[in-house]
Amino acid sequence: MQKIPLSKSFVNDEVKQAALRAIESGWYILAKECEAFEAELAKHTATKHAVLSSSLTAGMYLLHLAMGLCSGDEVIVPSHTAFAGIEPMIHCGAKPVFVDVDDTYCIDAEQLENAITPRTVGIMPVHLYGHPANLDRVFEIAKKRNLWVVEDCAQAQGAKYKGNTVGSMGVAGGFSFFPSKNLTVLGDGGCICTNDDKIADKIRMLRNHGRKEKYTHEMIGFNLRFNEVQAAVGRVALRHLDAFNQNRRKIAAYYNERLKGMVKTPPEMSWATAVYHMYVISIDRRDELSKYLKQNGIETGIHYPVPNHKQPAITKIFNNLPRLPKTEKLVDNILSLPIHGEMSLDEAKVVCDFIAKFYGK
Numbered sequence: 492m493q494k495i496p497l498s499k500s501f502v503n504d505e506v507k508q509a510a511l512r513a514i515e516s517g518w519y520i521l522a523k524e525c526e527a528f529e530a531e532l533a534k535h536t537a538t539k540h541a542v543l544s545s546s547l548t549a550g551m552y553l554l555h556l557a558m559g560l561c562s563g564d565e566v567i568v569p570s571h572t573a574f575a576g577i578e579p580m581i582h583c584g585a586k587p588v589f590v591d592v593d594d595t596y597c598i599d600a601e602q603l604e605n606a607i608t609p610r611t612v613g614i615m616p617v618h619l620y621g622h623p624a625n626l627d628r629v630f631e632i633a634k635k636r637n638l639w640v641v642e643d644c645a646q647a648q649g650a651k652y653k654g655n656t657v658g659s660m661g662v663a664g665g666f667s668f669f670p671s672k673n674l675t676v677l678g679d680g681g682c683i684c685t686n687d688d689k690i691a692d693k694i695r696m697l698r699n700h701g702r703k704e705k706y707t708h709e710m711i712g713f714n715l716r717f718n719e720v721q722a723a724v725g726r727v728a729l730r731h732l733d734a735f736n737q738n739r740r741k742i743a744a745y746y747n748e749r750l751k752g753m754v755k756t757p758p759e760m761s762w763a764t765a766v767y768h769m770y771v772i773s774i775d776r777r778d779e780l781s782k783y784l785k786q787n788g789i790e791t792g793i794h795y796p797v798p799n800h801k802q803p804a805i806t807k808i809f810n811n812l813p814r815l816p817k818t819e820k821l822v823d824n825i826l827s828l829p830i831h832g833e834m835s836l837d838e839a840k841v842v843c844d845f846i847a848k849f850y851g852k
């Protein structure tokens with residue numbers, strides 16, 4: 492039976508050669524490969540700086556610290572996102588103020604005004620599943636209310652909002668290289684992209700024990716550095732990213748065409764060039780379909796089954812959590828179908844054939 496994975500990290504001979512080259516260089520942490528990867532990532536995102544760290548969770552934490560996020564601050568975020576996206580602000584003592592999503596599964600910008608309090612300092616839209624959030628509205632409200640915007644681009648590397656690369660429009664944008672993501676490094680990794688020299692500088696110091704010079708520590712930092720072997724791997728993957736994103740768009744267009752009328756397919760708004768980190772359908776008999784596809788070698792996922800405002804870790808520490816009807820309903824119906832940069836149309840056809848068979852078509 493053919494196995495079709497939900498996602499796939501990129502490995503080829505070029506990747507293996509790059510890893511070998513880094514191994515043989517004798518330099519393993521924050522050296523030439525990391526420097527080059529940072530320069531290439533910044534260029535790809537169209538920002539002045541890209542700062543690597545051991546994961547995006549780590550990078551976001553350092554970003555929040557560098558921005559001075561602290562106890563009592565509130566940040567508006569969609570509840571429907573990876574839990575990892577909201578942990579860093581909570582470690583800084585801030586409170587995530589959860590809002591609902593719109594039809595794109597991203598933050599509903601129309602709910603922002605109501606969520607703002609005197610303690611609100613910023614908004615963190617998440618370009619979920621690779622689809623850019625409604626940024627014009629987010630920035631309009633942020634500007635009016637003097638709030639910062641940080642873009643969570645973990646799932647959207649290379650996506651565009653009205654022609655601008657996501658991660659280049661807010662104070663900073665965060666990217667993840669986790670093995671299922673659009674850009675992979677064969678392990679964990681992440682980066683923060685920004686045009687702000689001071690923020691970039693501070694994150695660079697914080698990730699490396701608060702120093703610029705080897706034995707002069709200007710602040711209390713951490714060891715949340717990136718490594719040379721993964722940077723070498725990432726540099727190769729980055730050269731393929733645009734082509735892989737194009738392929739994801741091709742697979743999504745095929746799914747849209749084959750599945751329309753059978754399931755609710757994901758929308759792509761006029762402002763968006765989405766990069767389909769996930770291709771998420773919405774259906775009534777979700778668990779049955781997922782089981783049926785699994786029996787036939789097709790892996791699916793649910794991103795995410797429990798909204799963050801309902802997570803035990805959150806209900807334990809925060810009171811007055813909102814009711815978010817759209818989010819609370821959609822989690823029962825969403826199903827992520829296989830999609831990745833190297834997926835073939837033949838594989839997508841197999842997935843669609845089985846879905847059609849499930850519906851007796």
Ligand SMILES: Cc1ncc(COP(=O)(O)O)c(C=O)c1O
Binds near residue numbers: 573
């Ligand atoms: C939306 C979102 N934000 C943040 C993260 C955290 O990234 P990382 O796993 O690199 O820490 C992820 C990935 O898991 C994510 O999907």
